[in-house]
Amino acid sequence: MSSELEKSRASIIKDVKLDLISSTAEADNELKRAQLARTFISDTITAPTKEMYAYGVLATLGDDVYHEPSTHALEAHVAKITGKEAGLFVSSGTMSNQIGLRTQLMQPPYTILCDHRAHIYKYEAGGAAFHSGAHVTAIVPQNGHHLTLDDIKGNVIYGPDVHFAPTEVIALENTLNGTIFPQEEITAISEFARSKGIKMHLDGARIWHVAAETGTSLKVLCEPFDSVSLCFSKGLGAPVGSILVGSQEFITRARRIRKLFGGGMRQTGLLAGCAAYALSNNFPLLPRVHALARKLEQGLKDIGVTILSPAETCMIFYDAPSIGTTYDEIAERALKLPEPLFLGGSRVVTHIQTTEAAVDDFLKLIADIAEEKKKAGFVKPQVNGDGKYHDVYVRRTH
Known part of the structure; x- marks a missing residue:
């Protein structure tokens, strides 16, 4: 084998080489798992154990x-x-x-x-x-x-x-x-x-x-x-x-x-x-997931939030304008919590890695925002005869 061929191959091997594993990979993955436990965007985001x-x-x-x-x-x-x-x-x-x-x-x-x-x-x-x-x-x-x-x-x-x-x-x-x-x-x-x-x-x-x-x-x-x-x-x-x-x-x-x-x-x-x-x-864990979704729904109702689609399994859809706020405001404030929450619009999804603490923190955030809006003069719209609210804009994110 010629020295020139050896040099060319060595150069190609150097170009092809890739190391994805950082020195902090294990700690980074544990942090990601902790974040996923506080993510309500979807149940597709769960991490394999x-x-x-x-x-x-x-x-x-x-x-x-x-x-x-x-x-x-x-x-x-x-x-x-x-x-x-x-x-x-x-x-x-x-x-x-x-x-x-x-x-x-x-x-x-x-x-x-x-x-x-x-x-x-x-x-x-x-x-x-x-x-x-x-x-x-x-x-x-x-x-x-x-x-x-x-x-x-x-x-x-x-x-x-x-x-x-x-x-x-x-x-x-x-x-x-x-x-x-x-x-x-x-x-x-x-x-x-x-x-x-x-x-x-x-x-x-x-x-x-x-x-x-x-x-x-x-x-x-x-x-x-x-x-x-x-x-x-x-x-x-x-x-x-x-x-x-x-x-x-x-x-x-x-x-x-x-x-x-x-x-x-x-x-x-x-x-x-x-x-x-x-x-x-993981299949045996699903009843707990549903219980967390029902807890979320009841907690939102107690705060005065309008539920657009109830917690029959792992999802609820709620109406942020019904307490005078927006989904963007809720998401932005959720990210600023000492332990951030990750949200994605009107849909809230619980999954096998959702924690009870994440549900409690989400409900507290919504309660705080609702109380602030009420003190600022927000009055919840009255219900029409057909059960629909006046002038409520709903953005659904999937």
């Missing part, structure tokens, strides 16, 4: 495009507990939803019917149109809470009229903004859909919360659907991953679509191990 990582690194080695034993075991387990034949591990909830929809949709023209607040409609970058060429009918539920069979019947498209793209998939979400979709309504919608040859997809990213809160098995919750997406990295606190479940034929096709979307992964054993740890150890 040392115990979760220790379990994950013991998982098998293997390339998941070919065969990865731990990942396949995770897929089989979640398929079993949801009452489906097979499962497919993917990197995110958005990917799981979009692969699920694309797998269900065979030949355009077609329409997906969903709630106007649905993640697949509002927060997946127009994926249904881009990936599947699908039109979306987004419905505003008449009851303001969840779609009903009447909502579906009033908007579903079927029959011979060539002016309309027929509804091929009804996509529901449970929970949606933290609220629980009544199972009897889901069953009624599913029976109607099947009578018309329409497929059912569930964005069940937080379906774990429904099972924990209602005591209803995942199998019962998922039975009305042909495909279901479930997330490990939201309420369950795993670092990465969602799973799509359905029939064996469906998942076989979905696996090809995953590859088409660039979603094939290699050494996924570590991720599967973390997800398995979350199922065993």
Whole structure:
């Protein structure tokens, strides 16, 4: 080997070298964990525990495009507990939803019917149109809470009229903004859909919360659907991953679509191990998460804050203008506390790493602000006959 080649290689090695681990990494991570315990922005921000990582690194080695034993075991387990034949591990909830929809949709023209607040409609970058060429009918539920069979019947498209793209998939979400979709309504919608040859997809990213809160098995919750997406990295606190479940034929096709979307992964054993740890150890923590959310809701009510969406599981939406302030003012003052709180608008989310102290400090901050505004002359608007407030501007942040 020539000296010039050796020098060139040495130079390239020097350029390529990267060390991400600082001398203060351990202390920095502990500080971050402490901050996450006081963050109400989302439940996606949870950090894997040392115990979760220790379990994950013991998982098998293997390339998941070919065969990865731990990942396949995770897929089989979640398929079993949801009452489906097979499962497919993917990197995110958005990917799981979009692969699920694309797998269900065979030949355009077609329409997906969903709630106007649905993640697949509002927060997946127009994926249904881009990936599947699908039109979306987004419905505003008449009851303001969840779609009903009447909502579906009033908007579903079927029959011979060539002016309309027929509804091929009804996509529901449970929970949606933290609220629980009544199972009897889901069953009624599913029976109607099947009578018309329409497929059912569930964005069940937080379906774990429904099972924990209602005591209803995942199998019962998922039975009305042909495909279901479930997330490990939201309420369950795993670092990465969602799973799509359905029939064996469906998942076989979905696996090809995953590859088409660039979603094939290699050494996924570590991720599967973390997800398995979350199922065993973090799922049982969800009732406490819900209790913290209810404590927040009641505390805000006691202060005089208007609740826009109650704490059915891990989220509440509240109205800052109802006490004469703004979300920005609350967030800015929260950051100035001796132990800062991290907030993101009208949505407040509790998660498995939220502390009781963080909830108490948030309620004290709101109480202090409400008292200041009252002393400054703020009077809460009167309620209309329809139960809505006058001139209240609400900014929802997701």
